[in-house]
Amino acid sequence: MIESTRVQALQGSFAGELLLPGESGYDECRKVFNAMHDRRPALIARCASSADVAAAVNFARQNGLVVAVRCGGHSVAGLSTCDDGILIDLGGLKKMEVDPTARTARAGGGVLWGEFDAATQLHGLHTPGGRVTTTGIGGFTTGGGYGWTSSKYGLTCDNLISAEVVLADGRVVSCSEKLNDDLFWGIRGGGSNFGIVTEFEYRLHPLGPLVLAGLALWPIERAGDVLRAWRDYVDGAPDELSTACVILTAPPEPFVPDHLKGQVALGMAVMYVGNPEDGKAIVQPLKDLRPAVDLIQPMPYTVFQSLLDPMAPKGYRSYWRGEYCKGFPDGAIDTFIQHAPQLTAAAPPLSQTIIFRVGQGVAATADSATAFSHRDADYLFHPISMWQQATDDARLIAINRAFCDAMRPYSTGSAYLNFSPEDRVRDAYGAAKHARLVALKDRYDPHNLFKLNQNIEPAGGPSARLPA
Numbered sequence: 001m002i003e004s005t006r007v008q009a010l011q012g013s014f015a016g017e018l019l020l021p022g023e024s025g026y027d028e029c030r031k032v033f034n035a036m037h038d039r040r041p042a043l044i045a046r047c048a049s050s051a052d053v054a055a056a057v058n059f060a061r062q063n064g065l066v067v068a069v070r071c072g073g074h075s076v077a078g079l080s081t082c083d084d085g086i087l088i089d090l091g092g093l094k095k096m097e098v099d100p101t102a103r104t105a106r107a108g109g110g111v112l113w114g115e116f117d118a119a120t121q122l123h124g125l126h127t128p129g130g131r132v133t134t135t136g137i138g139g140f141t142t143g144g145g146y147g148w149t150s151s152k153y154g155l156t157c158d159n160l161i162s163a164e165v166v167l168a169d170g171r172v173v174s175c176s177e178k179l180n181d182d183l184f185w186g187i188r189g190g191g192s193n194f195g196i197v198t199e200f201e202y203r204l205h206p207l208g209p210l211v212l213a214g215l216a217l218w219p220i221e222r223a224g225d226v227l228r229a230w231r232d233y234v235d236g237a238p239d240e241l242s243t244a245c246v247i248l249t250a251p252p253e254p255f256v257p258d259h260l261k262g263q264v265a266l267g268m269a270v271m272y273v274g275n276p277e278d279g280k281a282i283v284q285p286l287k288d289l290r291p292a293v294d295l296i297q298p299m300p301y302t303v304f305q306s307l308l309d310p311m312a313p314k315g316y317r318s319y320w321r322g323e324y325c326k327g328f329p330d331g332a333i334d335t336f337i338q339h340a341p342q343l344t345a346a347a348p349p350l351s352q353t354i355i356f357r358v359g360q361g362v363a364a365t366a367d368s369a370t371a372f373s374h375r376d377a378d379y380l381f382h383p384i385s386m387w388q389q390a391t392d393d394a395r396l397i398a399i400n401r402a403f404c405d406a407m408r409p410y411s412t413g414s415a416y417l418n419f420s421p422e423d424r425v426r427d428a429y430g431a432a433k434h435a436r437l438v439a440l441k442d443r444y445d446p447h448n449l450f451k452l453n454q455n456i457e458p459a460g461g462p463s464a465r466l467p468a
């Protein structure tokens with residue numbers, strides 16, 4: 001418990017709201033996406049400005065509190081909440097300014113992707129971003145960020161021009177390629193290890209409002225031949241073609257034939273990143289694979305960006321992985337088909353395994369340019385287990401892990417940290433980049449105030465003593 005006089009002193013200079021256990025709104029505010037992380041912070045600081053974030057950071061340091069930082073709360077690893085410490089909630093930092101002439105956007109550290117897309121699409125612009133509208137730009141961008149348009153425009157962090165960051169010592173600094181360039185390098189893939197980003201400035205690209213995009217569905221018996229044909233085609237397709245396949249439970253929607261409703265099936269998501277007319281011929285070979293359901297058609301970009309929202313409601317227990325592959329050979333496809341339907345069937349209707357074609361525009365940026373690694377991977381497979389009863393935890397997590405283990409002969413052994421529930425930091429960066437990240441951590445957060453993340457431990461160790 002924190003002494004109430006200390007909280008009152010903080011309130012004096014705090015524009016946002018401070019919530020203590022038992023107060024109205026506290027229980028709602030502490031919830032995060034993954035219900036497995038049912039934590040009770042000693043204090044929730046609902047910040048309204050960068051100054052509030054700096055005040056909360058100073059308060060945490062001076063009182064020796066564990067710090068959790070939350071934007072959208074979508075960390076499946078539960079890294080944006082804590083027991084006993086302070087939860088710095090960025091949800092009030094909603095600034096959203098678009099400059100259509102310069103094709104840039106400034107977004108507060110608490111903006112969600114649905115809000116970002118709505119504001120930028122008003123001008124026919126976008127930047128690659130989350131495929132679910134309620135994901136936060138904060139954890140997403142600092143961890144890299146794959147959107148549907150990354151095939152052409154790279155990761156979200158590749159489209160960052162500058163950022164305002166609150167450091168562990170409470171200073172508010174700017175960074176870009178020209179200013180504090182080491183910090184700018186680190187926040188593009190290094191997560192929240194070096195500070196809290198209170199404002200992001202992004203480069204925007206023209207897109208939409210209509211894009212050629214949508215979902216298609218096949219009976220599971222077709223999975224082998226469709227996955228092979230998909231791989232053969234997308235390996236040589238232009239970067240404008242963004243695709244993923246998924247083993248899922250077919251929804252009970254009117255557009256799904258009765259014999260597929262509620263059955264494990266193969267889905268495909270497709271977007272042509274460009275003019276829909278130009279995309280027709282590029283997308284056609286996928287439509288020629290004779291899906292039982294074909295919803296690939298011109299639609300607003302914002303509609304496609306929200307299509308997966310029903311698959312990701314808040315409040316389920318979740319175990320997700322994100323494993324990279326070089327290529328998707330026949331052996332990998334056979335193993336995928338052997339395990340993915342089992343994972344889906346074990347916890348319907350939301351559990352699924354997606355395999356994304358990656359590389360493409362992401363590989364266009366040099367590996368050394370940002371902290372983000374593994375740009376040369378061609379595929380990212382993403383088993384998602386979602387369920388409701390705690391008694392199922394061990395069984396369903398074991399199924400997910402067994403699937404990843406079975407795929408290990410075909411995966412690189414490296415993880416996309418934004419999808420990773422476990423500490424995979426060394427795998428994710430490799431030795432040389434990890435050493436550079438440790439040096440950066442030593443410079444910006446030597447006492448590891450920001451440790452609730454995919455943690456880069458400072459040279460002094462994970463729990464170096466905090467100075468007041």
Ligand SMILES: Cc1cc2nc3c(=O)[nH]c(=O)nc-3n(C[C@H](O)[C@H](O)[C@H](O)COP(=O)(O)OP(=O)(O)OC[C@H]3O[C@@H](n4cnc5c(N)ncnc54)[C@H](O)[C@@H]3O)c2cc1C
Binds near residue numbers: 070080142145198
């Ligand atoms: C439903 C769903 C859909 C997803 N879709 C995609 C997808 O399409 N592509 C993809 O690449 N990933 C996707 N992800 C993974 C997503 O990138 C990560 O979960 C990401 O961390 C979410 O960002 P957030 O702001 O919501 O996270 P939070 O849970 O709020 O925070 C996660 C981490 O980021 C840190 N953080 C948050 N905000 C800031 C900030 N402003 N400054 C510094 N650090 C910050 C926190 O300290 C914490 O360590 C998805 C996840 C979910 C649950």
